[in-house]
Amino acid sequence: MKLNTMDKITSSNLNELGYDPVTAEVVQMRLVNIVGEMATTLMRTSGSPILTEAQDFCTAIFDDNNEHIAFSGYVITHIGSSVEGVKSITNYYDLDSIKPGDHFIVNDPHTAGALHQGDVAIISPLFHNNEFIGWSFSNAHIADIGGMSPGGWAPVARDLYSEALRFVPTRIVNEGKYNYELFNLIRSNVRLPEPVVNDIKSLIAANNVSQRRVSELIDQIGIDEYRKYCEINKVLSEKMMREKISKIPNGSFQTEDWVEYDGHGDSKLVRVGCTLTVNDSSLHFDFSDTDQQLDAFINAGSGVMIGIVNGLMMIGLAYDIPINAGILRPIEIDLGQPGTVVNPTVPAPVSCGHMEGGLAAGRALWEGMVQALQRSEDQTIRERTAALSHYSWPGNSWVGLDKAGNYTAFAVLDCGSGGLGGQSIGDGLDISCHEVMLGNSIPDVEINEGLYPMLYLWRSLNYGSGGHGFNRGGQGIDIAWVPYGTEELSGTLENAMAEIPTRGVLGGYPGATNLYKVHRNAKSQSFIKEKNRMPSLQEIGNEEIMPNHATNIKLTENDVFRQLTGGGGGYGDPLFREIHKVAKDVTDGFITADTAKTVYGVLFESSNVVDVQGTEALRGKILSNRIGKKVSFSDKNHTEFGLILADNVLKCACCQESISTSHEDWREKALVDQFPLSSRLKSLNIEIQDRKEADLFLEESYCPNCGVLLETAIKKNA
Structure with missing residues (x-):
């Protein structure tokens, strides 16, 4: 008989259970190790640098109440997409129709909570002795998912039908047997069919690992103990989270930020408003005072918003609390009426909502948190006040012929590397990813040059990009490269932070923004042959500022593409x-x-x-x-x-x-x-x-x- 632990275990009766704290910790860490092994499986079985080098993925395990019991923090925002993704399976399928060995594919932000269509998830039921016990979730950014632009985002699309392949919850493996018709459909609609299919199979493999390992755990402690301690650990995390929130004085804080969009020929600012209310041991985030959705890819779905809010709270408050559903329980999110930038409806394009509307919402809510945290009488809570990083991911992807003359598509994954914000304890880190992607990395120069038709002139600090402050913001990155072994590449650009920087806090100044530049007719390859060295910035000619949202940007072998990422905000008066x-x-x-x-x-x-x-x-x-x-x-x-x-x-x-x-x-x-x-x-x-x-x-x-x-x-x- 199923033990309904949700009704039996609460923070008020926790001490009456006589539970063993050591067993609780052992179960929690076993589950953490399992999601870690799932992540290792992804990296070891995928051939894509997006997974093996950039680590743009996440893994999670849920119980049979559809709640997190373990989560890997590579891309923290996926705590939202995983919640909404698992919920979508139960919305589309009767649980009785789901069998051991089933796997479901989802990537639709509107119906399945994906951050964008480029993030493909495999969600799999977990069983023990044919009894349903929960779900496993693996998600990764796939190199291409079709549509008008490579890389999973479409800056000039006016509706979601122009963006990419879109999977509502769909069974891709039926009781251990691949749905080859669906795989063939995917192959025929993407630019890199075999790498894409291999990555999807890697996600399936990761979930198979969780099935084996969770069953082994249950064999050791029993199904009732497993369910009991999963719920106890959630209650313990919730208790710790509420204790921290209770140290923040009650109050309400209104803030705002803007999405800057120039992909349809004008320069539009789209407002995202946030009201944070601290109420005893809970936080309420209200985004209802936000502009209407736009016919552009900036709209952020529910998975994005859940992930952004809870991701920042994980960094800000739950940094030392085990990650499970307990830390989400004190956080309430009101997205307002449907049809806004943070609560879009079909056919709103959403292929970069996580990096546009979502990150604007994150900057707005963190401003409110800064005001709330500094009013606490608890020193450790006040010290959690920090400036945000460059808090953006200025992506660019390219298509063309590789060195062997074959069609290729690739994303330059260096671009997420900006500076972190200044903190109460010191300066922000240089060349790091933003707060909800801290598990990411960037490929080595040699990896990119070996796989793609590109040659780096330099990759260095973006000196002077950190926001001024008592504790300075970290520096961003400065990269320059040329097409190599190919005559021309065609690119897609997405930059959500060019005109509006991330704020400094408590008197610190904002850091620099992200910029795309092209140096036309630089003839750098001829320079290298003649001088036997890489040219400097002064030797590659005049620069042309690129639009921030564009497709079909042409880059020839004589051009240099240069990208500058912003720095973190400063903390405290620089004087x-x-x-x-x-x-x-x-x-x-x-x-x-x-x-x-x-x-x-x-x-x-x-x-x-x-x-x-x-x-x-x-x-x-x-x-x-x-x-x-x-x-x-x-x-x-x-x-x-x-x-x-x-x-x-x-x-x-x-x-x-x-x-x-x-x-x-x-x-x-x-x-x-x-x-x-x-x-x-x-x-x-x-x-x-x-x-x-x-x-x-x-x-x-x-x-x-x-x-x-x-x-x-x-x-x-x-």
Whole structure:
């Protein structure tokens, strides 16, 4: 008889069960090891660099209540696509019709929760002695899934029918027997038939591993104990998550961000609004105040939104909690009425909703979390405040002939490597992926050059791209390559962050944005033959800024394609960064001496010797100019920034002076300057693409008592 643990085990009666904590931990870690072995199986059986090198996949196990009991964190957003994917199987199929050895394929964001059509999932029922016990889930970005553009996204599509092959839940293996008709259908509709089919079979193999390993676990402890401890572990994770949330004061925070889209010939900003409400031990995210869906691939489905919200909460709060359904229970998500950018309906295109509408929603919700976290009286909770990374994935894929004259299609997987944001404990990491893809990697240069018709001129840091702050944002990547062994390639570009950067927090500045550039007629291959070295940036000719959403971009063997990814946001007022760190940043080339002076207030007597007295005087002068009264810097050695809440009063974390009550808008009490966004960042030596419409500005708010920079916010003119 099935034990309905959902009704029997709760946090209130957990201690009455007399359970063994050691057994609970052993079961949890066994399940973690199983999803890890599933991931290893994917990497070992696939021949695609997307899996073997970039590790763009995830694996998960569910119980028979359709809830996570284990999840691998390669692409964390898939915690949403897996929830919605498993739910879709039970929506489409009667459970009695599902047998051991069945496997189902899904990739439809509208009906099955996929992040986009390029992410193909295999969902398989788990049985023990012919008794249904749950599900396994494996998902990977497949090299091509058909449609108008390679790589799984279609920047210029106006409906989902133009985008890619679309699988509602479909049985691809029936009681252990392949559905060859379906495999033939897939082969005939994709650009790389054999690699695609092999990757799908790798997903099936990974799920077969979970079937064997879970059965072995149940054989050891028994089915009732298995179900009991799976539920106990969920309750334990929920309890820990609620304890953390309860340390955040109740309140409501309204924020917004924008999707920037230029794929249909204009430059449109699409608003995503978020209201975060902290209510005792739960968090409620309301995205109902969001613009209507667009006939462009920016719309984010339910799987995306569940994954983005819970993915950021996993990073922000649940970093030390076992990942299972328990951490999702305190999180409530309201997507509002159907038909918006974050709750689209058919036929809205969705092939890049996870990187467009979804990431805009993530930036908006994290702004609310920053405001909430800094009001906690618990030091460990306040320290979770951090700036986001470049928080984007500017993808580009190419088709053409390879070195042997065969048709090929490939994506340049370096592009997800931007800087992470500054944190309370230090600077952001250089060349990392954004927060909900932290398990990803990038292929070696030699891997790409060996597989694809391309030759790298360089791959290095994007110096100066990190956001300025007390703790600086990490640097992005700068790559340049040329078509090699082929006369021409045709490309698809997707860049969700060119004109609007990720914010800094608590007075830190935004980092640089992502940019595509092409240097036409650079003749770099002739240069290499003549000079016997790679050309420098100054030697490859004039640059042409590429559109951010486009298809059919031509690249000849004489052209250089260059991509710059953005840096993470800064944390805290850069004027208070330790002098020795600023000096090292100048030495390392992360900032210039001019930036050290104008942004960090640091003067140099010579190229590597700091003028300490002059620096203190300059910093005091900058503080004084901000608020129009004299402020001395010498006694301002601060490590906490922003606002703190004490006795229902918001105080400056630096000088401890009151700004406003907790019920007032503190910004009305602060001193505020506003600057056009792009010109302000360029004056700080942060690279950003200009908008034709001058509708965005950077708002800087200062403490009226000590002059510290409390917040830098991006605003849009009404």
